[in-house]
Amino acid sequence: MDxxxxxxxxxxxxxxxxxxxxxxxxxxxAGVEPQRVLQEGLAEAMLEIGRRWNAGEVFLPEVVAAAEIFKQCQAIVEPALLASGGQTLGHRVVMATVKGDLHDLGKNMVGAMMKTAGFEVHDLGKDVPADRIVEAVRELEPTIVGLSALLTTTVPEQRGVIQALEEAGLRRAVKVMVGGAPVTEDWAKQIGADGYAPNAPEAVRVALELAGSERPTG
Ligand code: B12
Known part of the structure; x- marks a missing residue:
């Protein structure tokens, strides 16, 4: 299978x-675990394409094309991923890629695996301004909001969202998880996020831990 x-x-x-x-x-x-196809197949390939891009071996249009193929493959894998789940946890998660950032493959992967774990996932998409995230938290009352950022220039937006939640009086109503390739555990602590994960399976583990201490959303 390898x-x-x-x-x-x-x-x-x-x-x-x-x-x-x-x-x-x-x-x-053939019955290969969908998580493996996503992580060891698709995600690893994108990481390598990023490395080649950095080295000047591939160019932006090729990365765009690879991302498109990633999405087509994920659409094939996702139904199997969802079928491998079962229980519903009664916890809502709002996912978004922060403002100014168009990278959504990782966020989509995290969202898909969260669904499989039983979370009700509301995906706000990419390039999402803080006020829309605040609005969604107010309306949907999720247990967790997950913020993705892939650019060093957009990572600070994660802090912006936390501040916007504070200003709206909603910070204590929701757990905030952050992620994306340049995001670190230290950064998460620095901005007062409740959770960080370097990949989708770990994101599910952290989300389950955070949800465990909360009542399910009604
Ligand atoms: C694919 C890609 C693109 C695609 C995105 C397509 C799409 N629909 O997403 C396109 C071509 C559009 C693109 C555009 C750009 N990109 Co780009 N891109 C990449 C690339 C090669 C791969 C990213 C990816 O999809 N990885 C695969 C996924 C599965 O991994 P992931 O996103 O890291 O997600 C995992 C974890 O991080 C985590 N995670 C992710 N989100 C979350 C959220 C939560 C809550 C949690 C807990 C966990 C979590 O779990 C995920 C699954 O395991 C990276 C290289 C890299 N090393 O990351 C560059 C990269 C991020 N891009 C880069 C750049 C510079 C750009 C552009 C500015 C290029 C340009 N000149 O236009 C634009 C910016 C556009 C914008 N405004 O956002 C740079 C950023 C450098 C920097 N210092 O900020 C990188 C690092 C490449 C490089 N040159 O080194 N890009």
Whole structure:
């Protein structure tokens, strides 16, 4: 199976969407854990593409194309991921990529795995201003709000959202989790976030821990 995951990564590097979606289907039909396909196949490939981009070996249009293929493959994997879940926890999660940031693959992955774990996920999308997040927290009364940021220039927005929640008198009503490649545990502590995770499975673990101390949302 490792060779198939390798072939999936290679298809992403080659920007061969047809092969990538075919292999994703094959892996799922063969019963490979959808989490593995997402993490070891798709996420690792994007990380490597980022490395190649940094090294000047690939260019922006190729990254855009790879991200598109990532989404097509994720759409194949997600139903299997959801089917592998079961219970409903009665806890709502609001997910968003912060203002100014268009990176949403990681946020989508976290959201998908949260759903599988039984959370009711409301995805506000990408480039989401703080006031919209505050509005969603007021309306949906989630247990957790998850903020993704992939650019060093947008990471400070996570602090901005926490401040906006404080100003709206909602900070204590919700747990805030932060993530994204440049985000660290130290940063999370510094801005007073309740949780941080470096990847989707860990995000689920932290979310379950945070939700464990809260009453389910009505
Ligand atoms: C794909 C990509 C893009 C795609 C995004 C497509 C999309 N729909 O998301 C496109 C081409 C649009 C893009 C654009 C840009 N990008 Co870009 N991009 C990347 C790349 C290669 C991969 C990111 C990715 O999807 N990774 C795969 C996912 C699965 O991983 P992830 O996002 O890290 O998420 C995981 C964890 O972080 C965590 N997580 C994520 N979110 C959350 C949230 C919570 C709550 C939790 C708990 C956990 C969590 O769990 C996830 C799953 O395991 C990175 C390289 C990198 N090393 O990250 C550069 C990168 C982030 N981009 C970069 C740059 C510079 C840009 C542009 C400015 C380029 C330009 N000149 O236009 C623009 C910015 C556009 C904007 N305003 O946002 C730089 C940022 C450098 C910096 N210092 O800030 C990077 C690091 C590449 C580089 N050059 O080194 N990019």
């Amino acid at each position: 060779e198939k995951l390798e072939a999936l990564r290679e298809a992403l590097y080659a920007l061969d969407g047809q092969t990538a979606t075919a292999i994703s289907t094959e892996l799922i039909e």
